[in-house]
Amino acid sequence: MNTMTIKQDSATASKIKGSIVVVGPGIMLGAHITPRSRTYIEKADLVFYCCPMLVRDWITTLNPNTRNLGEYYGIEKDRRITYREMVDAMLAAVRDGLKVVAVFYGHPGVFAWSTHKVIEEARAEGYTAHMEPGISADACLYADMGIDPARYGCQSYETSQFMFYQRKIDPTAYLLLWQPAHAGDTQIKNQPSTPAQRQVLVDLLCETYPAEHQVALYKAPFLPMDKPSIRWFALQDFASIDIDLVETLVIPPAQKMQFNQSIMNKLHALNQ
Amino acid sequence: MSAIKLIELLGMDGELTLDKLSPADRALVIKLMGEKEEEDDEVAPNMSQTASFD
Numbered sequence: 001m002n003t004m005t006i007k008q009d010s011a012t013a014s015k016i017k018g019s020i021v022v023v024g025p026g027i028m029l030g031a032h033i034t035p036r037s038r039t040y041i042e043k044a045d046l047v048f049y050c051c052p053m054l055v056r057d058w059i060t061t062l063n064p065n066t067r068n069l070g071e072y073y074g075i076e077k078d079r080r081i082t083y084r085e086m087v088d089a090m091l092a093a094v095r096d097g098l099k100v101v102a103v104f105y106g107h108p109g110v111f112a113w114s115t116h117k118v119i120e121e122a123r124a125e126g127y128t129a130h131m132e133p134g135i136s137a138d139a140c141l142y143a144d145m146g147i148d149p150a151r152y153g154c155q156s157y158e159t160s161q162f163m164f165y166q167r168k169i170d171p172t173a174y175l176l177l178w179q180p181a182h183a184g185d186t187q188i189k190n191q192p193s194t195p196a197q198r199q200v201l202v203d204l205l206c207e208t209y210p211a212e213h214q215v216a217l218y219k220a221p222f223l224p225m226d227k228p229s230i231r232w233f234a235l236q237d238f239a240s241i242d243i244d245l246v247e248t249l250v251i252p253p254a255q256k257m258q259f260n261q262s263i264m265n266k267l268h269a270l271n272q
Numbered sequence: 273m274s275a276i277k278l279i280e281l282l283g284m285d286g287e288l289t290l291d292k293l294s295p296a297d298r299a300l301v302i303k304l305m306g307e308k309e310e311e312d313d314e315v316a317p318n319m320s321q322t323a324s325f326d
Contacts, residue, residue, distance in 0.1 A: 030283025054308050057276045223305070224282035225290050 018094040018127050021101050022115045024108040024134020027220045029055055032135040038062065040132065044101035046093050050086065050114075051105040052222065059103055069102075069114075086114040087121065094127050107136030111158065111178065138176065140220035141248060144228035147174060152253050159183045159249070163201055169208045172258070175251040177201075180217075181243040192245065199239040209254050211236035216250040217243060273297065275304035 021040045026032020041047055041062045049056050050069040060066050069089065072082045093100045102108070108115045109131050122129035138156065142149060153173030159180045169175060177183075184197035202211075212234045219229040233241060238249070273281075278301050282288055290298055 028283055030280035031286075032283075054276065054279070054304075057308075058280055061274070061276060061280075223279060225301075225305075 017097040017099075018122075019099050020090060020094050020118060020122050020127065020129045022108045022119060022129075022131040023101060023103055024106055024132070024136070025051065025055055025059070025103060026135035027106055027137055027140050027222065028135075028226075029058055029223055031224060034132065034134070037132045037134065040101050041103065043099070045098040047101045047103060048086075048090055048093070049103040050112075051103060054223070055103075055105060063101075083114045083117070087118045090114075090118045091121055091125075094122050094129075095125070107134040107139075109133070110136045110138075137178075137220050137246075137248060140228070141176070141218050141250070144220065145216070145218060145230060145250065147250075149174065152257065159201065160185050163204060169205075171208050171254040172256060173253055177249040177251070179245070180238075180249040181245045181247065192243070195239045198243075202236060202238050205235055205251070209235055209251065213254050214252070216252075217241070217247040218250050219244055219247045275300040279304070 021044075023037035023040055024033075025037070041059060044063055045065065047059060047063045047066045048069050049059055049066060051059065056066070056068060056070075067089070069086045072085045072089075073079075074082070090100060090102055102115065102118065104112050104115050115131060119129040119131060138149075141147065147154070153170065154176060155170060155173055156176040157167065157178065159177040160182055162177055163184055164186075180198070180201070181192045183193045183201045185193050214232055215235050215238070216233075217229075217231045221228050229244075229247070231241075235251070278293065278297050282290065282301075290301065293301065
């Protein structure tokens with residue numbers, strides 16, 4: 001066997017061995033993680049995490065071999081660079097033949113670019129890679145606010161994306177705007193938006209909703225001792241309110257659903 | 273038991289509340305929460321890794 005063959009065999013063996021599973025611990029520490037995700041963490045060679053500090057401490061009790069992806073963030077750093085570095089770090093460990101688990105807070109596939117990207121690229125290189133679902137903030141919101149997203153329908157957008165692109169708002173359905181603390185952030189930096197930027201959002205929403213329409217800021221409980229935070233106020237006051245980085249803006253329907261009579265006529269005709 | 277494991281227990285058992293812990297365990301949990309609140313000034317994790325810039 002020549003040197004090249006040995007190298008190829010080594011590379012093949014490494015590809016078979018290396019793997020990555022992306023999991024989420026849910027929102028409430030200790031309460032939301034699935035048994036399956038927990039076992040993946042416990043059995044991993046190396047655990048990457050992108051989570052609040054207490055969750056990191058807790059994960060370390062499940063497996064001491066950890067690396068903090070949060071170290072890639074920087075106040076003035078373009079978050080696109082951060083996310084790419086996260087992917088590269090995780091992929092490097094997979095290429096080293098390790099059984100890697102990446103833990104991203106909440107649901108690992110929700111509001112997370114790096115997690116989808118690392119799976120895509122690991123698979124393209126021949127490694128085993130998949131994601132386990134976790135409990136996300138919207139799951140908590142539906143429970144805590146008593147909202148059934150199927151009752152009136154529910155639109156859901158990241159706030160800045162909602163502002164940057166032309167969207168058709170349906171005022172007969174709920175509208176959830178995620179991370180409104182970063183409303184209008186064109187710099188992709190890690191800083192909250194200004195009241196002026198948030199006023200742009202208010203003006204946009206007031207094209208569809210009355211200025212006095214009651215909306216809410218919601219925050220899911222993070223610790224078992226915490227309670228859900230739900231703050232109601234008039235839409236027009238949004239720009240002047242202090243917002244937590246993890247709060248979500250909930251805009252209830254402002255109009256009644258309108259029957260689509262022409263479609264109903266067609267459906268009735270099919271039944272005759 | 274460590275404070276973080278006590279918090280995990282509180283998370284796993286919806287009927288277990290802070291006031292049902294022993295005074296010593298309760299003090300451990302409260303102390304850890306206070307310490308982390310001061311230290312955890314990092315980025316909100318999972319923050320906006322979305323398509324707003326795609």
